[in-house]
Amino acid sequence: FGIITKKYEIISIISFLIPFLLIGLVEDITLNFRVSIRFFLIFLSASIFVIVTNTILENIDLEIFNYIFSYKYIPLIFTVLGITSTVNAWNFLDGLNGLSSGVGITVLSGILILNFGTNNLNLDIIIITFIASMLSFLIVNIVTGRVFLGDAGTYYTGALIAWAGINYSSQNVNNLAWSIFLMIIYPAVELIFSVIRRIYNKKSPFKADNLHLHTLVYLFFLKKYNPKSKVRLNSFCGLILVLFGSVPIFMAILFKNNLILTIYSLFIFIIIYLLLYCIFYFSLNKYD
Numbered sequence: 001f002g003i004i005t006k007k008y009e010i011i012s013i014i015s016f017l018i019p020f021l022l023i024g025l026v027e028d029i030t031l032n033f034r035v036s037i038r039f040f041l042i043f044l045s046a047s048i049f050v051i052v053t054n055t056i057l058e059n060i061d062l063e064i065f066n067y068i069f070s071y072k073y074i075p076l077i078f079t080v081l082g083i084t085s086t087v088n089a090w091n092f093l094d095g096l097n098g099l100s101s102g103v104g105i106t107v108l109s110g111i112l113i114l115n116f117g118t119n120n121l122n123l124d125i126i127i128i129t130f131i132a133s134m135l136s137f138l139i140v141n142i143v144t145g146r147v148f149l150g151d152a153g154t155y156y157t158g159a160l161i162a163w164a165g166i167n168y169s170s171q172n173v174n175n176l177a178w179s180i181f182l183m184i185i186y187p188a189v190e191l192i193f194s195v196i197r198r199i200y201n202k203k204s205p206f207k208a209d210n211l212h213l214h215t216l217v218y219l220f221f222l223k224k225y226n227p228k229s230k231v232r233l234n235s236f237c238g239l240i241l242v243l244f245g246s247v248p249i250f251m252a253i254l255f256k257n258n259l260i261l262t263i264y265s266l267f268i269f270i271i272i273y274l275l276l277y278c279i280f281y282f283s284l285n286k287y288d
Contacts, residue, residue, distance in 0.1 A: 003171075008058050009122050011051075013163060016053055019045040020087060020159040022149030034205035039088070042155065046083040048075060057082065059167045060177050060257055064267055072182065083162040089153060089187035090158030092194055095214045096238035097231070098142040102148055103158040103245040106137065107183050110249040114179065114196050114256055117136070120171050128165060140240065145231040158187075178262045182252040185266055186245035214241050216280040223284070 023041050027033040041147050050056060057074045061068055069075045094100035108127045115123055134157075149157070165180035181188070190212060195205040203209070210219075218237045227233045248269050255261040 009124060010270055013053060013122075013126060016045075016049045017156060017163070018161050019048075021152050022093075022154070024155035028150040028152050032281070038151075042087050042278060043080065043084045046080045046159075046162075049159075050079050050083065053080065053163075055083075055149065055163055055166050055170075059173060061201075069181040070222045079166060082166070083159060085188070085191060085258070086162035086165075086184065087155050087158035089184070089191040091154040092191050093187045093214070094149055095212055096218060096240040096241065097145050097235040098138055099214055100157065100239055101134055101138045101141060102147065102238065102242035103186060105134055106242065106246045106249050107161055108164060110183050110253055111161075111180070112167055113253055114175070117169055118171065120168070123164060123167050123171075126160070130160060142235045144197050145234060173251070174257070176256060176259060176262060178259060178266070179252045179256050182262055182266050182269075183249045186246045186267050186273070187228070189270055191248060193277070201218075211281075212278050213280070214238070216277070216284055220280050220284045 020042065023033075023038055023045065027038060035210065056075050057079045058069060061067060062286075069078070090100055090104065093103060108131055112124060112127045112131075115141065137149070137153075143151075161184065165177075165184070169177040169180055170176050194209075197211060198205045198209065200205065216242070218234060221227075221233055221237060222230065223249060225233075238270040249266060251269075252262065255265060
């Protein structure tokens with residue numbers, strides 16, 4: 001593994017992220033690209049990406065995980081599944097103006113801060129370039145609501161974030177992998193909870209619904225206040241949830257050298273997410 005040389009790393013990483021963009025682009029154009037096929041192609045693209053670029057997470061900070069990772073191919077499989085999950089998580093998060101792109105920018109900014117002072121210059125360059133290009137989209141998306149990331153944008157963003165997190169974690173044994181997981185806990189919980197919810201409701205985990213947290217928040221304010229501009233409400237709710245998703249990023253930076261507090265923060269955020277979900281879910285039912 002690891003056939004990409006350092007000299008061409010930036011070009012290679014961007015090139016191997018393109019398949020994720022193309023998979024989403026086909027769905028955006030056709031609107032009839034089977035979810036199962038997309039999932040398989042994302043998994044395949046992640047496998048090729050990991051093998052060729054040697055983007056493999058080998059240290060999980062806890063002894064029990066590192067013992068499991070000592071078995072051959074386990075780190076490879078775990079990394080591929082991690083990238084696949086992150087790509088899909090960002091797609092699940094794409095439901096309000098500025099939400100998916102806003103959380104993506106804040107997560108990458110957090111990784112950039114954690115990476116400050118290291119010799120991993122290529123990671124800095126890729127992150128800064130992406131943030132600079134995404135900011136203009138974010139502004140237009142929030143103000144007008146007329147441009148969207150679509151599956152192409154969310155898949156690409158998720159893949160880039162997955163690579164950046166693994167790349168950062170793998171550069172130094174002192175870099176906590178749990179810090180990265182804390183940063184992406186909001187989209188991760190959204191993905192996991194959505195799959196569990198759909199299975200519980202005897203529906204396909206791949207079939208979209210209107211029961212995401214961000215959807216409940218938007219519908220709650222829509223029914224309660226009935227605003228004249230739905231676009232402004234959409235953007236307002238999106239920005240509120242970006243701030244909500246930025247809290248664990250701040251905590252990850254604050255506790256970057258403390259594994260215990262980082263893990264505690266994970267569980268606390270999950271509890272808060274579930275509480276908020278219940279509050280908005282049952283509050284919304286009062287209007288039905």
